[in-house]
Amino acid sequence: MNKTTYKTVNETMTHTVLKNGLNVYIMPKEGFHKTYVTLSTNFGSINTTVTLNDGVKPIPDGIAHFLEHKLFEQNNEDVSKQFALQQASVNAFTQTDRTTYLFSCTDNFYDNLALLLDFVFHPQFTTEGVEKEKSIIEQEIKMYLDNPNTVVYMSILKNLFKDHPVTNEILGTIDSIASINEAILEETHKAYYHPQNMMLFITGNINPEDTIAFLEEQCVSEFGKMIEQQPIPKDKMVIYKKEEMIEKDVLVPNYLMGILLPEVQKEEIMKTELSIGVLMDLVLGKSTEAFNQLLEDGLVNDSFGMDISCNDSYGYFMIGSESTKPKVLEDRLISILTSIDVDTIKEEDFIRTKKQTLGSYIHALNSLEFIANSFTKYYYQNNNLFNILEVSKELSIDDLREIQTLFKNKELYTCFTLNPKKNEK
Amino acid sequence: MIYNKTTNKNMTFNHIQTKPFKSTKIRVAFVAPLEDKKTTLRAILPYIMKAASKKFPSRIDVSTKVNEMYAARFNVGVSKKGETHLILFELSIIDDPYTLFGESLLKEGLEFLHEIIYNPILSEETYTEEYRLMTEYYQSIYANKMRYAIQTLQNTMFEDEPYRINALGSLETLNTIKFEDIQQEYQSMIENDLLNITVVGDVDYDYVNKEISSLFKSNPVSFEPSLIERSSKEITEITTKKLVQDVEQAKLVLGYRLPIYYKEELYYEAILFDMLFGGSSESLLFKKIREELGLVYSVQSSYNPYKGVFFIFLGINKEEYDHVLREIDLLIQSIDSTKELEEYLDIAKKSYTNGLIQSYDSISGIAYKLEHSSLYKQEINMEKTLELIERISLNDIKEVAKKLTLDTICFLHGEDNE
Numbered sequence: 001m002n003k004t005t006y007k008t009v010n011e012t013m014t015h016t017v018l019k020n021g022l023n024v025y026i027m028p029k030e031g032f033h034k035t036y037v038t039l040s041t042n043f044g045s046i047n048t049t050v051t052l053n054d055g056v057k058p059i060p061d062g063i064a065h066f067l068e069h070k071l072f073e074q075n076n077e078d079v080s081k082q083f084a085l086q087q088a089s090v091n092a093f094t095q096t097d098r099t100t101y102l103f104s105c106t107d108n109f110y111d112n113l114a115l116l117l118d119f120v121f122h123p124q125f126t127t128e129g130v131e132k133e134k135s136i137i138e139q140e141i142k143m144y145l146d147n148p149n150t151v152v153y154m155s156i157l158k159n160l161f162k163d164h165p166v167t168n169e170i171l172g173t174i175d176s177i178a179s180i181n182e183a184i185l186e187e188t189h190k191a192y193y194h195p196q197n198m199m200l201f202i203t204g205n206i207n208p209e210d211t212i213a214f215l216e217e218q219c220v221s222e223f224g225k226m227i228e229q230q231p232i233p234k235d236k237m238v239i240y241k242k243e244e245m246i247e248k249d250v251l252v253p254n255y256l257m258g259i260l261l262p263e264v265q266k267e268e269i270m271k272t273e274l275s276i277g278v279l280m281d282l283v284l285g286k287s288t289e290a291f292n293q294l295l296e297d298g299l300v301n302d303s304f305g306m307d308i309s310c311n312d313s314y315g316y317f318m319i320g321s322e323s324t325k326p327k328v329l330e331d332r333l334i335s336i337l338t339s340i341d342v343d344t345i346k347e348e349d350f351i352r353t354k355k356q357t358l359g360s361y362i363h364a365l366n367s368l369e370f371i372a373n374s375f376t377k378y379y380y381q382n383n384n385l386f387n388i389l390e391v392s393k394e395l396s397i398d399d400l401r402e403i404q405t406l407f408k409n410k411e412l413y414t415c416f417t418l419n420p421k422k423n424e425k
Numbered sequence: 426m427i428y429n430k431t432t433n434k435n436m437t438f439n440h441i442q443t444k445p446f447k448s449t450k451i452r453v454a455f456v457a458p459l460e461d462k463k464t465t466l467r468a469i470l471p472y473i474m475k476a477a478s479k480k481f482p483s484r485i486d487v488s489t490k491v492n493e494m495y496a497a498r499f500n501v502g503v504s505k506k507g508e509t510h511l512i513l514f515e516l517s518i519i520d521d522p523y524t525l526f527g528e529s530l531l532k533e534g535l536e537f538l539h540e541i542i543y544n545p546i547l548s549e550e551t552y553t554e555e556y557r558l559m560t561e562y563y564q565s566i567y568a569n570k571m572r573y574a575i576q577t578l579q580n581t582m583f584e585d586e587p588y589r590i591n592a593l594g595s596l597e598t599l600n601t602i603k604f605e606d607i608q609q610e611y612q613s614m615i616e617n618d619l620l621n622i623t624v625v626g627d628v629d630y631d632y633v634n635k636e637i638s639s640l641f642k643s644n645p646v647s648f649e650p651s652l653i654e655r656s657s658k659e660i661t662e663i664t665t666k667k668l669v670q671d672v673e674q675a676k677l678v679l680g681y682r683l684p685i686y687y688k689e690e691l692y693y694e695a696i697l698f699d700m701l702f703g704g705s706s707e708s709l710l711f712k713k714i715r716e717e718l719g720l721v722y723s724v725q726s727s728y729n730p731y732k733g734v735f736f737i738f739l740g741i742n743k744e745e746y747d748h749v750l751r752e753i754d755l756l757i758q759s760i761d762s763t764k765e766l767e768e769y770l771d772i773a774k775k776s777y778t779n780g781l782i783q784s785y786d787s788i789s790g791i792a793y794k795l796e797h798s799s800l801y802k803q804e805i806n807m808e809k810t811l812e813l814i815e816r817i818s819l820n821d822i823k824e825v826a827k828k829l830t831l832d833t834i835c836f837l838h839g840e841d842n843e
Contacts (some may be wrong), residue, residue, distance in 0.1 A: 008523075009447075009523070010447075010522075029445065030444075030445060031443070031444050031445025032445055032786050033782045033783065033786055034782065034783045034786050077705075078716065080706055080707060081707055081772065083777060083820065084707045084772045084775055084776050085771065085772060086775075087775045087778060087779045089776065089779060089780075090777065091707075097626065104779075104783060105779065106778070106779050106782040106783060107779075109827075132716075132719050133472040135719040136715060136716075136719055136722055137722070138719075139674065139720075139721055139740060139742070140723075141673050141721035141724040142673040142674035142722075142740070143673075143722055143723060143740045145673040145674070146570050146672050146673050147569075175658055179755070248568075248671065249567075249568075249570075249670045249672070250567060250568040250635075251564040251565075251568065252561055252564050252565060252568070253569045254568070261799070262595055279452075285488075285492075286484070286488040287485050287489045287492055288485070289489040292483070292484050292485055292759035295484070295554060296554065298554075298557055301557075301558050301562070302558060302561075302562065303565065307573070322561060322565060324561070341791055352489070352492055352493060353490065353492075354525075355493065355495045355496070355525065356492050356496040357496075358496075358519075358523070358525065359494070359495025359496035359497065359519050361494045362448065362495070362520075362523045363445050363448055363496070363498060363517065363519060365447055365788075366446045366447055366448060366788060367787075396731045421671065425723045
């Protein structure tokens, strides 16, 4: 067990590894009533194979998400009922490279913690339960198909990459989930839900020492040796489709531009994402001339946003808005992004971005959910959430100069427009 | 938590000193009666005010100032409570120990809010921009099919009632307003509104109270806001509105009358009924319609005690329309004989308790609660609320169910040949 104090933000973290290999991080938050707990595995929609003693096998798209749903079934009942009776609310979510189970409670912390570990590590799949889940997920898939933002986001990913599994739908497709059965779920669980592959994060109204003593007592070492899983294959640095358009029943076009970024080593992700964020704030943030000109010219509205995603097997940047003039917006964005010149950035503006990073970070530390989820994200990048201020402090104009080159090549740009149906009003 | 409240003419100041957070939250609400045309004006007004002031004459200047204050979270918005409309200015600033040079952001933040509120530049140029943004906002609702279905249901069900008025106004009234109306509405807001200010954080009451009193102007106006809307209509038959659009999944919204009002008889019972019936993944609707019958992914109910109405929202397969309606009706009619209802009630109580306690872990949650209870002249007392919840019986829940009357159904679905 080791304890680290982060003086600048006035927080203390306790870390330990249980006998079965599970990493545990505990951060007490004085004055809070609730306790928030997440249990995560680095398994998501991006993983397409399982490796067990008999070799490598493909798994269907959407299985990570399906598994997330099905772990909740215990003794033919949804485990969330037991959590509710213990004054807790449980949930889970699947991302491209991670699945997280979580609960927040205001009573019975130890019972809830034991229940979380039990249901995530000990599945009880039934044929009937698996089949019924298919119709529920089918409705979930249809719900997202009606959401223009999701449609645009997934479409631009499919423009960016030809073969990379980051383009897989997290939910899978109606066809791909049809082939899921208990046997595949069990094998997948065995491969990716080994304690050594997972991380438990606890924050809120708790005592770290007592919690660790409880976990040591609870934790059983019935898990065999962890089998190394296949790494995610990389794709070529080539845009798959330059441009794509569809029509939907909407009134305002929805425009999104994607830019392919090189993959970065895990340890470098934090710095790269932070640098891109700072650079974009200086180029197209709310206090810039460029952004306000877009607004004045009627090219963007309140839906304007950007997304940065760096990973060790892929990377992309997205920017877009609902816009009545998507083509004009596109030309302007290309011209702005390809001509970024950090040497025109004023010193005072650059210094202000450091205040902004600090301020946003301090604000975010009020949220137990943010702390748990961000800490987990950086943990799987071999990094630490509490390094952000240090990394931000050391960021220089030279770092930004390096980042700006990523946006120079127009060949790495792609765009997607969701237009209103022509026969509509 | 130490709770303070002072009232001076039309101005009320609420304050809670609390330590777990690293920031301080300020909410300023301007409170006026809800009126159809005024609402659209009042909806666009704070966005124009937010864009420029005498000291910060452009959007860039305002935004630079906000970033200068360590990326303060600055938002404006509107909301309604019963027949009352609120214009809101919100600012969240990090506490001084976390700043790089020991700046005192609270004073700076309050002065910034004062500048935005009392010295705005209401220019025609900004008005034109905000007019466009507002138009595109209204149009974007059409792209969110569930929201569009809800909006259609509300326009139908409350055709002749104030509840129809959206806090953000409407495209129809937006098209009738002129730039000159904005200046007039601004004057009216400053002179005639009630002013409700809330500060939550690790800040001293006397200090903030002094700052607030010197920065914000109280006026000798007074009116009792109507915070609950009780108008209703006689329901002779269920109104059904069907819409055909290009969707993968049909959206079904049901609107019920439930004449039980905020903090009046059966209020907490109705809250628990909502939780038990469709308010969470442990609810009857979720278990029956989603888990048992596999008919939907999303199903949710919602109770509005400021109007006495109850809604159910579902995403379903078009073919299941009659089936789903039948099952929902059956669930309500047969609530008397529902198996394990006792357990559902127990879960609803635990979930409510969990949610209520957790709401005190959010600085925004506390600020909202404080403002809300101040407007409704209610005290904040978690223990007392939990006691009231604990006492609710199965019979109380059945009483609530008996008061439900289905008024309107809106069904948005794809074309028949799809």
